[in-house]
Amino acid sequence: MYEILRVEELAPKIKLFEVYAPEIAEKARPGQFIIVIINERGERVPLTITGYDPEKGSITFVFNEVGKTTRQLGLLKEGDSIWNITGPLGNPSEIKNFGKVLCVAGGVMIAPMLLQVKALREAGNTVVTVMGARIKELLFFKEELKALSHRLYVATDDGSEGYKGLDFLKDVLASERFDRCVAMGPVPMLQRVCELTKPYKIPTVVTLMPIMVDGMGMCGVCRVSVGGQMKFGCVDGPEFDGHLVDFDQLIKRQRMFLPEERLSALLWELGGCECDGK
C-alpha cells in the first residue's frame, strides 16, 4: 500500500498526488514512469513521474480525470492509500548540454515537462518552453515554467490565452536555431510538433505513453512503429525519435479500447458496480 501524502488540484480535473514510495523516489529519473493499480480489481495504469524527493521518500504524479480509474483516483484524499505502484519504469531521459532546447508540452504532460526543463537547465542548456492546453483554465505550472525557462510561450486550442494553436511555432523555428526539441503531450500535438521541426532537422524526442498493460515488456500492446521497426513503448521508450514514429498508426492503436473505456466509466457513473468500494 502506498500512502498519499498530498493532493493538489492543479486545474479543473487535473490533480497532483504526492505519494510515499521511498524505493521509487530513490531511483526515479526524469522521463520515467510508474504503473499504478488502485485496488485489487483495478487496471494497471501508466503515469509519468513528475517529481521525486529521496529524502522525504516521496514521488509525485499528475493525472487527468477522464476514465473510470483516473476519476476513482481523483476521489482519494490525503492519508488514503493506493494498492500497488511499480516503478520507476522505462528509460530515463537523455539529459546533457545540447545547447538550445525547445520544450513543448501539452495538457497533463505539462507536469513532467517541469521536471525535464529543470534537468535541462541544470545541465547548462538554454531552454525555450512552449506550454499548451485546450483552454486557458488548464494552463497550470505557468509561473514555475516561466521561472525555469529562458523564454516561455503559451498556446491554447481556443485562443483564450496566448497563441491559438501551435502554428506560431513556424515563425519561431524560422527565426532561431534549436539543437534539440523535447515534446510531451497528446499524440496529435506530438505529431504536429514533429511536422514543424522536421524541415529544420532538429532532433525531436517525443514521450509516448501508448496503451500498456504490464509496462515491463511482456504484453506488447504498447508496440510502436519507429523507423519501420517494432518498438515497445515501455522497455524501449518511453522516449523516441519523433521524426521516425508512425503517428497515424499510434493514434489508431490509442483508440482500440475506447468503447470499453466508455462503458466502464458510464457503469461506474451509474453506480452499477458495487465492487469498487467507492
Next chain:
Amino acid sequence: MPKQPPEVRKHNFNEVALGYTEEQALEEASRCLQCPQPQCVKGCPVEIDIPAFIKLLRDGKYEEGIKKIKEKNSLPAICGRVCPQEEQCQKYCVLGKVGDPVSIGRLERFLADWERARGFNIPDKAPPTGKRVAIIGAGPAGLTAAADLAKLGHEVVIFEALHLPGGVLVYGIPEFRLPKSIVQAEVDYIRKLGVELKLGYLIGRTYTIPELLKERGFDAVFIGTGAGLPQFLGVPGENLGGIYSANEFLIRVNLMKAYAFPEYDTPIRIGKHVVVIGGGNVAMDSARSALRLGAEQVCIVYRRSREEMPARKEEIENAEEEGIICKFLAAPTRFIGDEKGWVKQMECIQMELGPPDESGRRRPVPVKGSEFLMDTDTVIIAIGRTPNPIIQRTTEGLAVTKWGTIVADENGKTSLEGVYAGGDIVTGEATVISAMGAGKRAARAIHEYLMSKK
C-alpha cells in the same frame, strides 16, 4: 478423470478437469507395480519418490503421502495439473509399455487437493544460517528455489515485478486449467515457510543486482525471470487493432481478469472470428479462452501438421472437443485492416513439410502461389516468447547468449559471483516443471556457496 462436459465448460472459466474421487484415486494407485527399480522417478525433474508416495496413498496414508511429495516439490497442486506427465514420469512407467501408464500426475493432484482442503502442514526448517538470498521472479523457478532455501534456514526475499505472485502460473495459464486460488494457496504455503514476498519490484529498475548484493545486504541472488517477451511474426499489418500477442491476451484475461469486465477494470475485445497463430500450449490456452469469452468461431492456424504440434495431446483434445478448429500447414503473410485500423482479414500461404530442421521437426516450406484469405476480427499471436531483457541490460558483467538468455551452468551458476539463474531465462521457453527443477538445483548450489563462505 471426470471433466466438465465440453458444451458446458466452453461457456465458463471453471476448471475443466474435476480431479479423482477418493475411490478413483485408490483404484488408480492400486495399479502401480511398485517396481524395485522404478523408472518413473528418472522422468521427474524434481526427483519425487513416486512409488513411495503412491504406496502411502494406496494405504490410505494421505498425510504421509503428501509429505513424501513435498520433500521434493513445494507446488504439487500446480504440478499435478500442468506438468506434461506423459512426457516425463508417466513416459517411463512400465505399465505404459503394455497399456496405460499409472496416472501419476492425477494422483499427485489428488493428494495436494486433499491437503489443501485440510490446511497445510508446515515442515520443520533448519536453524537460521544468517544468510540472505534475493530471488527475482515469483514464478515456478523462483518459488521452488525460495522454498528450498527457506527450509535450509536462509532468509529469503522474493522480488516480483507484477502485482501478484506466480509468474506464468497466474498471467499465462488460464483459470480453467489452473485455478488462481490454487496458485495463491501454494504461494501462501511458501510464505508460511518464512519467505518474504515483495510485489511490484522490477529488478533492474527498482534495484539492480549489484545493489542487492552490495547495498541491500543479500549474500546471493537467484534470477528466475522467465521468458516474458512476446515474439511477433514480422509481417505487414501486425500492428492493426484486434491483433494481440498471446501474452497480452492472456495477461488481460488471466492476471487482470478481463473475462469479468466491467466488474474488473481491464477490458478485452473479442470478435466473432478469432484466429490463433501457433501450435503450443499457449496457443491452445488462448484459443480456449477466446471461445469462453464468446467468440463464435475460433481457428488455430499452425504452419506444420498435427504431428509436430508442441501442445500437450490432452489439451489439443480438450480444445477440439470444445469446437476449436485447427488449420494445419498454413502461415500468415499479412493482415488487412478496415478504415478504423482494425483487422478484418488475414492472408495465409499454404505450407508443405520439407526435411527436418535443427528442432528435429520437419521444416515447413511455403507453396508458391498458394496464398488465400481468411476473415477474422481478432488475431492472437502465440509463436513463442523470448527472455525479458531488463536484467541483462542493467547488470554489468552478466554473460548472456545471443538469444538473450543468461549463461548458467547445470547448477545455475552465472558469470557473476553469488548470482544464480534458472528456468526459462536460461533455457528459453520451456515447462513449469523444468523451471522448478532448475530452481531446485540452484537452491542446492546456492546453499553450498553460502555455507562455504565464511
